[in-house]
Amino acid sequence: MYAVLILLTSVLVGTIGYGLLEGYSVVDALYMTMLVVSTVGFGEVSPLSPKGKVFSSIYMLINLGIFAYIVSVISQYMFEGEFKKIFSTFIFNKKPNKLTNHIIVVGFGRTGAKTCDELLKSKKKFILIENHKDVLTTLPEKPSFQVITDDASKEEVLLEAGIKDANSLIITLPNDAENMLICITAKGINPNINIIARASEESAEKKLYRAGATKVVKPFALGGIHMAHLITQPYVIEFLEILTGITGQDLRLEEFAFQQLKGEYKNKTIKELDIRSRTGATVLGIKDKLKGFIFDPNNETVIGDGDVLIVLGSVDSLKKFDMYCA
Numbered sequence: 001m002y003a004v005l006i007l008l009t010s011v012l013v014g015t016i017g018y019g020l021l022e023g024y025s026v027v028d029a030l031y032m033t034m035l036v037v038s039t040v041g042f043g044e045v046s047p048l049s050p051k052g053k054v055f056s057s058i059y060m061l062i063n064l065g066i067f068a069y070i071v072s073v074i075s076q077y078m079f080e081g082e083f084k085k086i087f088s089t090f091i092f093n094k095k096p097n098k099l100t101n102h103i104i105v106v107g108f109g110r111t112g113a114k115t116c117d118e119l120l121k122s123k124k125k126f127i128l129i130e131n132h133k134d135v136l137t138t139l140p141e142k143p144s145f146q147v148i149t150d151d152a153s154k155e156e157v158l159l160e161a162g163i164k165d166a167n168s169l170i171i172t173l174p175n176d177a178e179n180m181l182i183c184i185t186a187k188g189i190n191p192n193i194n195i196i197a198r199a200s201e202e203s204a205e206k207k208l209y210r211a212g213a214t215k216v217v218k219p220f221a222l223g224g225i226h227m228a229h230l231i232t233q234p235y236v237i238e239f240l241e242i243l244t245g246i247t248g249q250d251l252r253l254e255e256f257a258f259q260q261l262k263g264e265y266k267n268k269t270i271k272e273l274d275i276r277s278r279t280g281a282t283v284l285g286i287k288d289k290l291k292g293f294i295f296d297p298n299n300e301t302v303i304g305d306g307d308v309l310i311v312l313g314s315v316d317s318l319k320k321f322d323m324y325c326a
Contacts, residue, residue, distance in 0.1 A: 003073045010066055011037060014059055022052045037063050099125055099146075100165040105172065106152040106182060108135050111198060111219060112172035120144065127161045153181045158189060168194040171213075176204035180211040187212035243312070253284070254318055256309045260325045271299035279320040281313030 014033030028045045103126035129152040150157040197213040208216045243253040286294045289306035
């Protein structure tokens with residue numbers, strides 16, 4: 001913007017200068033100015049007076065500096081990320097495609113970036129809302145998820161992200177007051193949405209629950225507990241890290257809802273499903289809608305409507321488990 005303004009000012013000064021010093025018409029003065037500015041080297045409109053020659057000499061030197069500045073600005077836009085920022089802003093402000101049963105993530109700070117990374121690994125559909133464009137420069141040039149650059153506390157922004165058809169909302173902002181406002185706004189639009197909210201202060205937890213959060217995560221508390229357990233129960237933590245995929249080992253913990261099972265596998269006992277011998281995976285637990293969690297269920301446990309299977313296995317064994325799913 002400044003480069004264009006400087007260039008236009010230079011053209012205006014040159015046109016006025018040649019008009020006053022040489023008595024050129026506006027067209028001739030502009031033509032002479034463009035010859036100097038563009039450095040193409042055509043001849044003068046008419047022989048210059050001594051004053052005109054002095055003016056031209058000074059004017060040429062000034063425009064050499066202007067030309068160098070414009071080239072540096074263009075280089076910055078092309079090679080130092082400015083062009084990428086403009087392109088990214090255009091991409092991020094495109095109207096998102098219609099999604100259903102998806103997840104909305106608010107914030108792309110350290111917590112939000114990790115959240116998005118885990119959702120991508122799990123192949124979940126989600127939309128990111130981030131109000132600060134400079135934060136989005138850390139995204140890849142063509143992100144595999146949709147991005148809205150706006151304030152998530154605005155009702156129209158949440159509607160644009162498909163809050164009415166969304167399954168869950170994850171709020172990762174460091175500001176508890178903003179997180180509460182987003183909770184209230186989201187619940188007002190979709191009372192049934194599952195909301196996971198971050199709390200930066202201990203006192204914010206109860207307020208976030210009152211604002212409509214389903215679960216509240218306190219990173220500072222979890223971090224402290226994790227560090228303590230690395231001393232008191234190091235092998236338990238190592239095992240949990242393997243299960244959550246942090247260590248990159250070939251072992252995963254997945255959940256499968258009753259609704260995901262094929263008809264012939266519904267309302268069957270664990271013995272009848274024979275998961276261990278057919279896939280190599282192990283049923284660690286069941287989330288029963290009435291009894292809650294059942295750890296290490298026996299072979300006679302029936303998988304009924306509303307139940308969720310917690311399955312442990314390698315990547316290969318979990319792929320084999322897909323034979324049970326519709």
